[in-house]
Amino acid sequence: MSPATPEPIVPLGGTRQPLFGLLDRWWAIALACLIALAPLLVVGIAPLTDLYGHLGRHAVQTELAQRPGLQPFFSYEWKLIGNLGGDILVELFHPLFGVEGAVRATVMVTQALGALGIVLVSRAVHGRVTPFALAAIPLLYGFPFNYGFINYTLSMALALLAYAAWLGLRRTGREGLAALWLGVAGAAIWVAHTYGWAFLGLLAGSTMLAEVWTARKHPLRAAGRILAACWPLLIPIVPMVIWRAESSGAAISGWAWQFKLVWLLSALRTYWRDFDMASLAVLAVLLGWALASQAVRFDRATGIAALLCLVFFLALPFRVFGSAFADMRLLPYALALALVAIGAGKPGAKAWLVAGTLALAFFGVRMATTTIAFARQDALVQAALPALERMPKGARVAFFSVKPCRTRWALAPLDHLAGAAMARRDAFVNDQWQQPGVNPLKVRYPAAEPFVRDPSHLVVREDCMETRSRVRLSTALARLPRGAFTHIWIVGEIPKTVTPPPGFVEVPDAGSGRLYAAAR
Known part of the structure; x- marks a missing residue:
């Protein structure tokens, strides 16, 4: 990978029109986020494996005082833990929409923020929104989301948004404000879910690693530079240690190659096995072409983050801190970051045009078929x-x-x-x-x-x-x-x-x- 220098940021709604330049317009970004919500617009409560179980918990959380039938059996105690993202959004939305409407709104906000985060990271690292960033959006509907891991998915979306903002602050030379932002955003994301906080650290650390690598700094100076930029992310360490010390769900177990192989094939797992695996093959072709093509210039920092996600996927066991599928959750985001890393090396190259068109087609087809799959799953529920x-x-x-x-x-x-x-x-x-x-x-x-x-x-x-x-x-x-x-x-x-x-x-x-x- 060669380091990529971002193109100048194009003002949203501006006049410059590079290839696929319309993707940089506000209306195009809003349309992409709306298309990303299509599967959720055709159902009520999304037919995710765990989501109706969360609905029951949220009924206790928000309305226990008005539900005498639940009071003998359930209680809900607010406590500072790294797994509250969806609960907080439901608490905020409940006065407006009731418990079921709040759950639905929480899921829709989560996916909209995820799509926006992917788009804005692309814009931050390349100076523009690439078609490959849109091709990464369907991965938000991968295996982790279909299980109903809403707190996790929300935290990952917030991490992408926080990372894009951090890049913007550093680009304008506001290092102190960037450090402050990293500390505040990291602590808030940790409350949503611990994994999102770790993901933000991985993204920021990858950026600093790419920076010191390009500058060819001495290893000790490089480590100091990385630590100086990323140390505010350590703020949640204290509440996390207290939380885990009080918890009995801290088991780490279940590493197995057969699981890794299944998860590798399941990044887009939704409904039709052959179609989902063929879709995964399309992404593999796009990434293979990008690695071999002279029309592509990879963003080094995002590429490093994608590789680290893959490494952690391979290294992590099935269960970490009591959370199942700890390793599987990372794989869709590794692929999404790899796609976001793809930038144009030779603007106007025919290969870039063909591959970019294929990426846009992939985005449209996957969102349409995921919508159909959700409608079919919801029919079973109804x-x-x-x-x-x-x-x-x-x-x-x-x-x-x-x-x-x-x-x-x-x-x-x-x-x-x-x-x-x-x-x-x-x-x-x-x-x-x-x-x-x-x-x-x-x-x-x-x-x-x-x-x-x-x-x-x-x-x-x-x-x-x-x-x-x-x-x-x-x-x-x-x-x-x-x-x-x-x-x-x-x-x-x-x-x-x-x-x-x-x-x-x-x-x-x-x-x-x-x-x-x-x-x-």
Whole structure:
């Protein structure tokens, strides 16, 4: 990679028209961000694996005082931890939109900020918005987002925006203000999610590494220069140490090559396996062309950041500080940064025109197909939700999502659907996460043990092997404690014949799942 000197910043709405110059206009940037929201505009609550579970937690967070049915079982305690981004936005939006509207607004703001962050980083490092930056936007809808990691995704979006602002301050020579900004922004992003704070440090550190590398500074002087610019990012270290010391969810485990291989193929994993992998191949072709082409000039700092993301993806285990999929989360951002690093070496080159057009087409096609995929996933959700109308308020629901023996490519949108019963029917459900220090929600219902928290709701089909964490549906039903639940709600791959525990009868017209109520 050769260092790239950014072209002069073109004022938004200015008159200079380089190749793809229209992408620099305000209206074009706003249109790109709007297109990035298309998958969320066709659904209500996005059909992400964990999001309905978060909806239940947010109902407790914002409305517990008005929900007596939830009060015996749940509590929410605000505490300074590095995992509160979505919770804070929901708290802000709730007076305007209610709990469900606040969750929807939070997800939309998260993706809009992510798209804007990618575009502004491209503009900061190249002096213009490149078509490859737009091709990076669909990666915001990659595997981590489809799992519903909203706090994480929000923190990464904020890190991109903070990085672009920091670059702007340093370009104008305001080093002191840049350091102050890095400290304030880093602390705020840490509150949203620890990974976003670390990502901002990686971006800023990569920029300083590229700078001292270009200047060929002595290693000791180089280290001092990097530390002098980035030390304000160390501010959250103190609350993080206190937080982790008080938490029991600090496990680091699960490094395995087979997982790495699956995640490598899953950066764009959404709905159709062959199409998602073909899309990944298109990105690989674009990046391969960029590495070999003389029409490309890479931004060194962004390229280093992309490589470091890849290195950390390979080095990290599956679980860090109690957060699962710690390694998988980084891969879409490594690819996004690699695309953003691509800049024009020879303006007007035919190869640049062809590749840039392909990048824009990729952006349009992926956003259109992701919109269709979200609509299909949401149809599964809507088909199961009629069960809520058949439950009384304050029900105690044993919820089970029946999983196939082998994980399917499309993520399961029904796994935490029980959160909707918390939000709409004030019901106790057994799918909430309970890891001290990881989230502020507390669950208490001793009579229902062990069917109280995640993952007690995840079971497998009758033809599957049982494991320590997942048993067959029939086994789970046989183990339900008597009298603890008023209803049983089953979704997913339900067998044709289900034998409920004694005293439970099937409720008709309960949607695509099965609902059973305890006889009076």
